Amino acid sequence: NKVIVAVLGGCLLILVQVFQTATHSSQENAFGFIAHNLDILGFVVGMMILVGIIRESGLFEAIAIWLVKKLKANPFALLAILGYLTLGMTALFSNIPTILIIVPVALVLIKQLKLPYLPFIFIIVMMANLGGAMTPISDPTTYYQAKTVGLGFTEVLGNSGVIVLLLSVVSLAYTSFVFRKELKAVKINESAVSLFRPVSAIQNKTVLLKGTPILVITILLMVSKEFIFRTFGISLDNATITLSAAFFAMLMFHREPKKVFAELIDWEIIFFFMGLFVVVGALEFTQVIDVLAQLLIKLSGGSVQVLTALIAIGSAFLSTFIDNVPYNITMVGAVQAMEKSGIWVYPLWWALNLGTSIGGAGSPIAAACNVIAFGQAEREGHHTPFVRYLKLALPLVLINSLVACGVLLLRYF
Numbered sequence: 087n088k089v090i091v092a093v094l095g096g097c098l099l100i101l102v103q104v105f106q107t108a109t110h111s112s113q114e115n116a117f118g119f120i121a122h123n124l125d126i127l128g129f130v131v132g133m134m135i136l137v138g139i140i141r142e143s144g145l146f147e148a149i150a151i152w153l154v155k156k157l158k159a160n161p162f163a164l165l166a167i168l169g170y171l172t173l174g175m176t177a178l179f180s181n182i183p184t185i186l187i188i189v190p191v192a193l194v195l196i197k198q199l200k201l202p203y204l205p206f207i208f209i210i211v212m213m214a215n216l217g218g219a220m221t222p223i224s225d226p227t228t229y230y231q232a233k234t235v236g237l238g239f240t241e242v243l244g245n246s247g248v249i250v251l252l253l254s255v256v257s258l259a260y261t262s263f264v265f266r267k268e269l270k271a272v273k274i275n276e277s278a279v280s281l282f283r284p285v286s287a288i289q290n291k292t293v294l295l296k297g298t299p300i301l302v303i304t305i306l307l308m309v310s311k312e313f314i315f316r317t318f319g320i321s322l323d324n325a326t327i328t329l330s331a332a333f334f335a336m337l338m339f340h341r342e343p344k345k346v347f348a349e350l351i352d353w354e355i356i357f358f359f360m361g362l363f364v365v366v367g368a369l370e371f372t373q374v375i376d377v378l379a380q381l382l383i384k385l386s387g388g389s390v391q392v393l394t395a396l397i398a399i400g401s402a403f404l405s406t407f408i409d410n411v412p413y414n415i416t417m418v419g420a421v422q423a424m425e426k427s428g429i430w431v432y433p434l435w436w437a438l439n440l441g442t443s444i445g446g447a448g449s450p451i452a453a454a455c456n457v458i459a460f461g462q463a464e465r466e467g468h469h470t471p472f473v474r475y476l477k478l479a480l481p482l483v484l485i486n487s488l489v490a491c492g493v494l495l496l497r498y499f
Contacts, residue, residue, distance in 0.1 A: 089357050090410075091348060092357070092358050092365060093360065095361060096116065096365050099364060100112045104371065104478075105371055109344055114369075119370075120143065126325075127325070129324040130180075130229075131328075132331065133179065133333070133348050134182075135351065136301060136331050139297060139336070141418045141483050142289060143289060143291075143298070143392040144288045144294070145147055145288070145431070148288055148305055151283070152284040156169060158259050161269040161272040165209055165258065169213045169254070170213070172214050173214075174183075175267040176214050176218060178223070180223060180226070181224065182215070185211075186458065189459050191383060193462065193466050197200065202268040203463060205461055205464075207470070208261055209257070211324065212447045212482065217250065219246045219443035221242055222237065227411055231418050234418055239309050246440055249436070250440070250443075252493065253444070256340075257486065260366070282286075292339070294495055297339070303331070304328060308448040311323075311324075320350075359411075367453045369416060370469050377436065378416075378425070382396065389422070393424075393429070394433045394495060398441045398490055399487045400441065400445040401413070401445060402448070402486070403483065405441065406448025406449050407452070410452060433499075444486045444490065445483060449481065
């Protein structure tokens, strides 16, 4: 279990006095790395609570059903609907809440319309991972990178986000081609589609009418916080915004804190990050990250173009087999160390962000949202062999990483 490994590893590093200095204890210095990243933890908790409460309304399910009816449930159109709905929601709500909303809807459609399950779960997982690179709030690793480096919402959207849109077209085309036989063989029962009612998906009208504005205002504040600071001098951080919105929603809808904390917060993710911050902090504290940075500079001959390609393509394949969260956090430190050595690192941030997001879809266990998606499908009787998924996903990982690398080189050099 990666949570146990991360937390126990962090504790052992503290116990063996890795962080000990003349003025502070090992624990004080180690916990300083957690304190430095409290904004990230607060943001994740706030979004989990807020999206969890708004999810009770059934709004997202209603939107999905409405889109299906509009496009007459053509299997190729349905593939695009679920894919781009996942991409858009991930950009605004983060990929884990999105998966928890979209996959159950997809599984109902698959069952009712007698569709092959794998094309739809495949595109959802692909888009959820790609969408993680679109904005600072779409994935904890992207948020960590943006927060650590000081990248704003519009800056991430204008750099990574634009490339993600291109990669999403590539991914949809690839998925449609690979599964063309299964999708062409589908005969949609139009009478079954006519029975779908978007209104029937609405479970709680009070949450829908009062909660949706809270969610919209929260997103608008996160998008415009740089403008607010420049114009009014008011500094807003994402943790303050999301936690305020989450607890206001709890107050408005009379939610019991104990129940919310038990049901809506994924404590495994929170403790995983806490342990990880200490472990990666140890690499920084002992200057291991500096050594890694110098090794990459040496391998590239100091060429920023080579470093961009190396990080974009290398990150995609490493993130397929290594959990992309610790990899990304470690590499953020390495790129920062390169910057201190005088390397121009601006394109490297986008190479890292895109590479880890592309690679996150490379295997069923590469990212938390993948595990959740395939776990939900498994419970409905849809088993996906690990090797089969790799055969489907790895060619797309290669294609997307090469496309991303090419666009980065053309754009910045």
